[in-house]
Amino acid sequence: MTHTHKRILINKLVMTLSTLSAMIGISFLFWILYILVSNGVDALSWAIFTEEGAPPGYEDSGLKHALIGQLMIVGVATLVGVPLGILAGTYLSEYGQKSKLAETIRDISDIMMSAPSIVIGAFVYAVVVAPMGHFSGWAGSIALTIIMLPIILRTTDDMLQLVPSTLREAAFALGAPKYKVIIQVVYRGAKAGILTGILLGVARVAGETAPLLFTSFNDNFLNTDMMEPMASLTVTMYNYATSPYEDWQKLGWAAAFILSMFILSLNILGRLFIMKKKGR
Amino acid sequence: MSTKYDNKINKVRGLISSLLESIVSANQISLDAFSNNDLNAYKVVQEKLNNIEIQGDTIDNEIIKTFALFGPEAKELRSLVAYLKMNNELVRIGIGIRKYSRRMKDSVNALTSFESLKPTIAQLHKSTVKALELILECFKNFNDCNIEDDYRKIMIEESKNDDIFSILEKEIMSLIIDEKELSPEYVRLLGTIRKLERSCDRSVNIANLMLYAKEGGEISVYS
Amino acid sequence: MATIVEITEEKALQVKDFEFTYAGADAPSIQKLTMPIAKNSITALIGPSGCGKTTLLRSFNRMHDLYPGNKYEGEILFKDKNILTPKEDLINLRIQIGMIFQKPTAFPMSIADNVAYGMKLQGIKNKTELKDRVEKALTDAAIWKEVKDRLRHDASGLSGGQQQRLCIARAIAVEPEVLLFDEPTSALDPISTAGIEELVVELKERVSIIIVTHNMQQAARVSDYTGFMYMGELIELGRTEELFVTPKERLTEEYITGKFG
Numbered sequence: 001m002t003h004t005h006k007r008i009l010i011n012k013l014v015m016t017l018s019t020l021s022a023m024i025g026i027s028f029l030f031w032i033l034y035i036l037v038s039n040g041v042d043a044l045s046w047a048i049f050t051e052e053g054a055p056p057g058y059e060d061s062g063l064k065h066a067l068i069g070q071l072m073i074v075g076v077a078t079l080v081g082v083p084l085g086i087l088a089g090t091y092l093s094e095y096g097q098k099s100k101l102a103e104t105i106r107d108i109s110d111i112m113m114s115a116p117s118i119v120i121g122a123f124v125y126a127v128v129v130a131p132m133g134h135f136s137g138w139a140g141s142i143a144l145t146i147i148m149l150p151i152i153l154r155t156t157d158d159m160l161q162l163v164p165s166t167l168r169e170a171a172f173a174l175g176a177p178k179y180k181v182i183i184q185v186v187y188r189g190a191k192a193g194i195l196t197g198i199l200l201g202v203a204r205v206a207g208e209t210a211p212l213l214f215t216s217f218n219d220n221f222l223n224t225d226m227m228e229p230m231a232s233l234t235v236t237m238y239n240y241a242t243s244p245y246e247d248w249q250k251l252g253w254a255a256a257f258i259l260s261m262f263i264l265s266l267n268i269l270g271r272l273f274i275m276k277k278k279g280r
Numbered sequence: 281m282s283t284k285y286d287n288k289i290n291k292v293r294g295l296i297s298s299l300l301e302s303i304v305s306a307n308q309i310s311l312d313a314f315s316n317n318d319l320n321a322y323k324v325v326q327e328k329l330n331n332i333e334i335q336g337d338t339i340d341n342e343i344i345k346t347f348a349l350f351g352p353e354a355k356e357l358r359s360l361v362a363y364l365k366m367n368n369e370l371v372r373i374g375i376g377i378r379k380y381s382r383r384m385k386d387s388v389n390a391l392t393s394f395e396s397l398k399p400t401i402a403q404l405h406k407s408t409v410k411a412l413e414l415i416l417e418c419f420k421n422f423n424d425c426n427i428e429d430d431y432r433k434i435m436i437e438e439s440k441n442d443d444i445f446s447i448l449e450k451e452i453m454s455l456i457i458d459e460k461e462l463s464p465e466y467v468r469l470l471g472t473i474r475k476l477e478r479s480c481d482r483s484v485n486i487a488n489l490m491l492y493a494k495e496g497g498e499i500s501v502y503s
Numbered sequence: 504m505a506t507i508v509e510i511t512e513e514k515a516l517q518v519k520d521f522e523f524t525y526a527g528a529d530a531p532s533i534q535k536l537t538m539p540i541a542k543n544s545i546t547a548l549i550g551p552s553g554c555g556k557t558t559l560l561r562s563f564n565r566m567h568d569l570y571p572g573n574k575y576e577g578e579i580l581f582k583d584k585n586i587l588t589p590k591e592d593l594i595n596l597r598i599q600i601g602m603i604f605q606k607p608t609a610f611p612m613s614i615a616d617n618v619a620y621g622m623k624l625q626g627i628k629n630k631t632e633l634k635d636r637v638e639k640a641l642t643d644a645a646i647w648k649e650v651k652d653r654l655r656h657d658a659s660g661l662s663g664g665q666q667q668r669l670c671i672a673r674a675i676a677v678e679p680e681v682l683l684f685d686e687p688t689s690a691l692d693p694i695s696t697a698g699i700e701e702l703v704v705e706l707k708e709r710v711s712i713i714i715v716t717h718n719m720q721q722a723a724r725v726s727d728y729t730g731f732m733y734m735g736e737l738i739e740l741g742r743t744e745e746l747f748v749t750p751k752e753r754l755t756e757e758y759i760t761g762k763f764g
Binding site: 164167168169170171174177180184185188189 | 569593596597601602604605606608610611612620670673674677
Binding site for chain 2: 697700701704720723724725743744747748
C-alpha cells in the first residue's frame with residue numbers, strides 16, 4: 001500500500017486503541033460506582049445516622065459513632081492543617097521564592113505527598129501513641145494533618161505564584177507594607193485556588209484508613225473524648241466489612257457509600273471552583 | 281478636552297488668519313491712500329506690514345514643529361502643506377503691497393498725466409483687494425466655505441485684473457511715446473502697478489492650495 | 504557627557520551621578536546619569552529596548568527594593584533630599600511618587616475599594632471623605648460617568664482602557680507630587696490610548712509626570728521634555744518641540760529617524 005495509506009491506517013489503529021483503553025478505565029469507574037450504590041443504598045436508612053454502633057445482631061445499630069468520630073478527627077486535622085499549610089505556602093511564595101531553602105522545602109513536601117500513609121501512621125504511633133501509652137483521637141488527627149499539610153502547602157504556593165507580580169508591585173507602589181499586600185491583594189486574587197486546595201486536601205485525608213489504624217485505632221461505641229481511641233468511618237468500615245456478620249456487613253456497605261459520596265462531592269466542588277476561575 | 285495637537289493646529293490657523301487680515305486691511309488702506317492721495321495713509325500701510333517676514337518665519341517654524349511632533353495625515357497633512365506654501369505667497373503679497381505703497385508715495389508728484397490713469401489703476405487695485413477678501417473670508421469660515429464657488433469668483437477677478445493691466449500697459453506705453461523725458465518714471469510706474477497684478481496671481485495660487493487642502497489628490501499650484 | 508537643555512522651571516526631581524546595578528550583574532545597567540525633571544511638566548524617556556529607561560523610572564519610587572540584591576549609587580533628589588538612602592521611608596515616598604504600570608493592575612475588589620485603597624492605607628477612615636475623594640479621583644481620571652452606577656461591582660468587569668483609568672484614579676487619589684508611567688498604553692487599543700494621552704496632558708497641572716514609552720510618536724505628541732537614553736546613558740534631554748526638529752546628538756537623530764531600535 002502507499003505511504004499515505006499506511007499512515008492513515010496507523011492513525012486509525014492508534015486512535016482505536018487509545019479510545020478503547022480510556023473506555024476500559026472509565027467503565028471501571030462506573031462499575032465501582034454501580035457496586036457501591038447498589039449495595040450501599042440498600043443498607044441506607046435513617047437509623048444509620050441516629051443509632052450508635054452495637055454488637056452484631058442488635059436491632060438498632062447505626063454509624064452515628066463512626067460519623068461523629070470521623071468528623072471530629074478530620075475536623076481537628078483541618079483546623080490545624082489548613083492554617084499551617086496556607087502560612088507555609090505563603091512563606092514559600094512571598095518570602096522564600098526561589099531561595100535554596102524554599103526549593104528544598106518544596107522538594108521535601110513533594111516527597112511527603114507520595115509517602116505511604118501507613119508509614120505516616122507508624123511514625124505517629126512511635127512519636128505520639130507510644131509515649132502517651134494509648135491510642136487517641138488526637139494522634140489520628142496529627143497523622144491526618146501530616147498527610148494534608150503538603151497538599152495545602154503546594155496548592156497555596158502554586159496559586160499564590162499565579163497572581164501576577166505587577167499586581168503586588170501596584171500595591172507596593174501605593175505605599176502598602178508587605179503583609180497588607182499579601183492579605184489584601186494576593187490572597188484575594190488567589191482565593192478560589194486556595195479554596196480548591198483546601199477542598200482537595202480534606203477530600204484526600206477523609207478517606208484515609210491506614211494511618212488511623214494505629215493512631216486513633218477504633219471504637220465500636222460513641223466517644224467524644226479525643227484523648228481516647230475514637231471511631232472513624234474508614235476503620236469502622238474495614239472492621240464491619242471483614243466481619244462474618246451480615247448486618248455488620250450491610251453497615252459496612254452503607255459506610256462505604258457515604259464516604260464515597262462525601263469525597264466525590266468534595267472533589268467535584270473543587271473542580272468546579274477551578275473551572276470557574278479558569279473560565280474568567 | 282482638546283489635545284496638544286488641536287491646540288497646535290489652531291495656533292497655526294490663528295497666525296495665518298492674522299497675517300491675512302493684516303495684508304487685506306493694509307491693501308484696503310493703500311487703495312484709500314491712492315484714491316485720496318493721502319501720503320500718511322501710505323505710511324500706515326508700511327507700518328502695518330513692516331514685520332511680515334518675521335510673521336512668515338514664525339508660521340513656517342510652527343508648521344515644521346507640527347509635522348515633527350504630530351505626523352499628521354490626510355486632510356490635516358494637506359492643510360498644513362497648503363498653509364506652508366500659502367504662507368510664502370502671502371508674505372510675498374505683503375512685501376509687494378509694501379513696496380507699492382512706498383513707490384506710489386514717491387512717484388505721485390512726479391507724473392502729470394497720472395490723473396488720467398488714476399481711475400484704471402484704482403480699478404486694478406479694487407479687483408486685487410476683492411480677490412484677497414475672498415481668500416480671507418474663505419479661510420475664516422474654514423469648514424463652511426464653498427471653496428469651489430470662491431475659486432470661480434477669484435478666477436473671474438484675476439482675468440478682470442489681467443485685462444485691466446493690459447489696458448494700463450498700452451496706455452502707459454503710449455504715454456511714454458508722447459512724453460519721452462518722463463519715460464523712466466512711467467516705466468517705474470508700470471513696475472509698481474505690476475505688483476498689484478502679481479498679488480492677484482498669487483491669490484489664485486492660494487485659492488488652488490485651499491482647493492487642494494479640501495479636495496486632495498495631487499497638489500497643483502500653478503494650474 | 505549628555506547634552507541637557509537648561510530647565511527654567513522649578514525641578515521636581517534631580518538625578519545626580521546615578522548608577523544602578525541589578526543583583527548578580529557584572530556591570531551597572533545605568534551609568535553615571537545626571538538629569539533634571541521639571542515640575543508640572545511631562546518628561547518622556549525614549550530609547551531602544553534595554554537602554555535603561557524603565558530601570559531608571561523604577562528607581563524613582565524604589566521599586567527595585569522589592570527584589571533583593573539591587574544596588575543604587577549616586578543621588579536622586581526629591582524635595583532637596585536624597586531618596587536613595589537606606590533610611591528613606593519607602594511607604595511615604597511611594598505615596599508622593601506614584602506609578603502606573605504597563606498592564607492595568609486593578610485589584611480583585613470593587614471599583615470603589617480600588618480607588619480608596621491608597622487612602623485607606625494612609626489611615627483615612629471617614630466614610631464621607633473617602634466617598635468624596637473617590638468620586639473626585641474618578642472624575643479627574645475621566646471615568647466617573649462610566650462607573651458611577653457600579654462602584655460596588657468588581658473591577659475586573661472593566662475593559663482594558665477603563666481599568667487603566669481606574670489605576671490612574673487610584674494613584675491620583677492619594678494626591679502624589681510625581682506620577683511615573685511605565686508604557687501605560689502599550690497594552691491598549693488606539694482609541695483608549697488617545698484617551699489616556701489626553702488625560703496625562705491634563706494631569707500635569709497637578710503632578711509632575713515621567714513617562715517611559717517605546718513609542719516615539721507618543722513622546723512627541725504628549726511630552727514637554729524628552730530624554731533619549733541608550734545603553735544605560737542619557738544621551739540628550741531637550742524640549743520636545745526642539746528635539747524632534749533639531750536633535751543635537753547624532754545618536755538621537757539616528758534613533759528618531761528610525762535607523763535603529
